[in-house]
Amino acid sequence: MSADQMLPKLELWGGVECTVNRVGDRYFDQLQRNGHDTRIEDLDCFANLGIQAIRYPILWERTAPNGPEQADWSWADERLAYLDDIGIRPIVGLVHHGSGPPHTSLLDPEFANGLAEFAQAVATRYPWLEYYTPVNEPLTTARFSGLYGHWYPHAQDDRSFIRALINQCRGVALSMEAIRRVNPAAKLVQTEDLGKVFGTPLLSYQVAFENARRWLSFDLLCGRVDRSHELWDYLRQSGTEESDLDWFLDHPCPPDIFGINRYLTSDRFLDERLDRYPIHTHGGNGRHQYADVEAVRVCEEGICPPETLLKEVWERYHQPIAVTEVHLGCTREEQLRWLKEIWDAAQHLRQEGVDLRAVTAWSLLGAYDWNSLVTRDECFYEPGVFDVRPPCSSTLQSPSPRPTAIATMLRHLSHGEPYNHPLLEVPGWWQRSDRLLYPPISCFHTHTSEDSANFPSTHSLTHPSTHPPITPSPLLITGATGTLGQAFARICDVRGIPYRLLSRQDMDVTNPAMVEQVLTEMQPWAVINAAGYVRVDDAERESHLCRSINTDGAAILAESCAQRNIGLITFSSDLVFDGDRQQPYLESDPVAPLNVYGHSKAQAERQVLHHHPDSLVIRTSAFFGPWDDHNFLTIALRTLKAGQPFLAAEDAIVSPTYVPDLVNASLDLLVDGERGIWHLANPGAIAWADLARQTAQLAGVDASAIQPCSTQSFGYAASRPAYSVLSSERGILLPDLDRAIAQYLHECDRVHV
Template sequence: MASAFKSSLPLEVWAGVECTVNRVGEEYFDQLERNGHATRLDDLDLFAELGIQAIRYPVLWERIAPNGLENADWSWADERLERLWKLGIRPIVGLVHHGSGPRDTSLIDPEFPEKLAVFARAVAERYPWVTHYTPVNEPLTTARFSGMYGHWYPHGRDDLTFARALLGECRAIALSMQAIREVNPNAQLVQTEDLGKTYSTPKLAYQAEFENERRWLSLDLLCGRITPNHPMWGYLRYCGISEAELEVFLQNTCPPDIIGINHYLTSERFLDEHLENYPAWTHGGNGRDNYADVEAVRVCSEGLAGPRTLLQETWERYQLPLAVTEVHLSCTREEQLRWLQEVWNAAQELKDQGADVRAVTVWSLLGSYDWNSLLTRCVGYYEPGVFDLRSRSPRKTAIAKMVQDLAAGRKPNHPILETPGWWHRPARLVYPAVSCGNSRGAEGQRSRGGNGSRPLAIIGATGTLGRAFARLCEVRGISYRLLTRQDMDIANPASIEQVLTELQPWAVVNAAGYVRVDDAEREPHICLKINAEGPAILAAACAQHHIALLTFSSDLVFDGTVSNPYVETDTVAPLNVYGCSKVLAEKLVLQAYPASLVIRTSAFFGPWDEYNFVTIALRQLAAGNTFVAAEDAIVSPTYVPDLVHTSLDLLIDGENGLWHLANKGAVAWADLARLAAKKAGVSVNSLISVPSQELGFIAPRPAYSVLGSSRAELMPHLDSAISRYLEARS
């Protein structure tokens, strides 16, 4: 390492709200409106409970003064910055976040820098106590998306528009900080940038080398490093930038007080001229060679450079204080936790070795919307963050507990952290593996083997649900043991005690049970023993061992006399023995162990068994065989993979009590068969719709058993589930 910096101060925990206001054509996409933080002041109190020291917080030009500074509305920022001050949280104020300013300007407007600086001065004058600023977030990334790739306004697709946008942003940062410091001389610049890395085949090494130099452009401009000898000087001149424009940055340097590194798993890329190995949408070129541009994690045999290497490269290049200013992963809950832990450990390790690393920022406190399309569409694709917004009020996820631990100096210790993230596991490779010459690719795996971790115990080895849990735990890297009734008899306390003592699981999933609804009418004692007594005994044992418990109930606890979806607080009134067994199970389990998670669900279908309604219907209809289904029983079909994934997330979050999980949608059984057949391109000529009473059921069933929720709407829509079911089956 080039030099050593020693600080006795611990690594700080910062946080941030995804607050992008970007422009696509004439439309503005505003994350604060989408996530509701625009109208929820109380969010700030929730953030304070995490123990964070600072927050990247928006006082955005487009929101405060869309119609000019003389018409600015400061009320929102006034109220929130005052609350942050009272809560003792230091705001790092952002002025433009992936945006391009009000409608009368753009990133390539020659006056953009001066216009932003006027706004910056007004902010500093109004809030003279604010000490940290990010005038423009990720200028290089924003310039690429707005000037090179055409995603955002002004939708340029050429080198000159990219260069003009980048220089305009960097000049705006320098002038804004100058204006701010005339009000507050001690104001600090926290300059963020998404730092990636590019790898390639030998043939494309020249392109990778160029991109690996270009990634530093915004920081090099601010630090006054772009001289005639700099590798990027010639490129910028080639783009059409004059020497005079570049010399402005040499004469007016504005080095960051803290360099903020944002890094995502998709930030590292691999370039390969062998187009036949990759889908067409990855193909592109530079005018000289055609090549695929793919996520390096999907092809590099050694894995990624990772956050520690990239932070070290930044420290060695600039010798300026560092912070990780965004940590977020759109994935399952345990992978979000693993990514945060890996970045935290990388920052801590580098700090311990002498680099001046100040903080790690937990990003997307409230999650984010439509980043899977790079904010080019507004379709409502939501990624949860520290809080999940799909509840009536923001709900803490397991990430919140981890943030609280880190902020308090405690080491997170959830057993799922023992397994490396998916980006380290072999299943990450979806293209032919290629060596990227990356010697640090295994950094996240050191001292972390998943085999010795406490497993998740799954009861129900022969059932659809138990096997689905095992299959998806395998995919998610969750250590598990799939248990048969011979392995553990939940009606036998001694059997339970032996297994819990031997396995020491962190949680138990009871996916077993008596499921033959009509047979239960003939043998109620057996149904009640398996469905109610066994789970109650299991709950008592889990309570004694302080082991989390997840068990399942049914929509058949209701009598169907309503016409709106049932929620968790609605009165139960089962019509049959099976429903009675589930009502009794809920009561006994929650009495014995109130921390249990009890999930009511409904009408399974999935891609991995041959005996669910949708699979049988499609098989019979495709063969031209008669298929009979009820036309008057309305249900909420549940796609098993969605159920398992969501259940696991809730279990990891430490949720308890009654929850309803079913895919959004209400449909009669016969209409479900029609819907699936239509999507599958199968004829419904042999489908016969009949009243339920003609099907000869022994056990009475409710005419309406649709599940809604007053706790959270976590499951995707039925239409999406059927499409994914068909894709998985094919």
């Protein structure tokens, strides 16, 4: 019998991003941001994934900010009872990157006692609860709050860092003592981010220190920090009393399960050669100045593989392990690749005899503003297993989580079934050479044998493959000469999506035999139909040609893709509407085109969905982007910079669409397996003249030469709607127009440098 067969089945857990961190006097509450605070029905969505357990918040700050005697248990009562009914085991968190209620802080000597009092109240009310995480990532929280000053109480010194860490770890131990007085069988699932540090030989002493410090929360709880501990002198020199350290020797509280939160950017590289790195990475320790950068961006070998890191935990503590957070704020296929890598690593370690209990899909509902470490309120959202970006506020329906491809993957894993997707055959960005932003360095060779005893093992940094390289099925993109087709190709390069960009000579979509031949030869997993007849006014006199390409070609492609079970995206337009309203159009609104081009797109929508019901039809509007010279904004800025007048309509209201946003969202929806009609445009209703004026002002260009005029004055052959703003009843996936314009200008500057 193999070691894996002797262990319980690898479980699939889930987690809701529930951070309540404090910046100054403002609290950032993820449960309010993601809407789970008021949506108990989310729990049914989680149950459908097949997860066995969930890291779930019953947070001190939210439940009992004024003490247990004034606690409001209504939210917890309802949620915990519901979880019990649907058979999901809660792992209850009491503080999640928080600093407690307003009356306390991580530096408060009474923090630990206050937390333990709350823990006892939780256990008394819910004596059946078995698994607890009183404090999530105490070391990380202590660094962010006591060493780097990001979060309250915003300290930036070693003394405060250690005090914050000791208070949290003491709070964990006292909380578990209190909980076990009620339920002696209660178990501690202690989480921590164990990012590894690498560096140059000069900085080997700092690297060794950082890699020793990453274990400190676990070592304190396990009663390992005595006078022989490698960090004892550091702790004492930083002002820690011996009695504070001895307390943990007298009150050991080893985790029943060591929870490892694994993130790609947690591994760091230290380098004294400051000229290699941007100034914002520069820092030091008083002895040397050095840059602190993401290891994945500089180490030739890449990050420390999950197997290596988890094996180190096992060899150090020989206690059960769970991966308690797996999340990647990135494109959908990269999220899938990262989760699969961790899951496969866990399975492999179990075969080697490591008692690894579970892998946790974190951020079930995504996360807000973690790109700024939750120090700014910018509504920057990262989807997770579900996407909770709401529909247009004018719809009557309430927002509900939309399952992404990760949800499909989890359902397969929870049932012991393989999950296959062609994009999983491509290495993640952290394994591709284009991840390197700085001169590459071999991390494996940067440490001397002298410091190897203090530095955790660096073996297996590479990702060897015992299999010959696989040629994944490509994504076919039509419209090689068009703005959209070229944008898809460019972004597929960045995202690591193999593709073939086809011209009309390569595949004429109006030729059924040619379409059949190309699909048979290339065996794509999906097709992006970015080809089309786009000359709106010429279509009035070339109606047959317009309909042949836009309608018949799209239908031919849809029918052929459907026969082969190939995914399809095709694009439609805001010109399927007549503009006889003053509120944004939604997907279910009836179409009523005013011109030949609009008719061709409306007919294409019907025929494509008739032939291929699983295809994705995306309506969009008014392209602008940094990579072509012929869109409205680029022409406007070029004209104004030349000192020439620029005419723009002031009576036509549109919802402009930033092409990179459109392409990325379209690809995510394709990977998710979405179907039907979607509206994708950057939220915002604006007249063409105002769009030109706003962009010029943001670009620092004199806008006085913009001349507003009527649409009629242009003498267009094709009628156009006066109002064609798009919104969505399915989900607002693109950032607002102001942010899109700013990104456009930034990218234009970068492209033309």
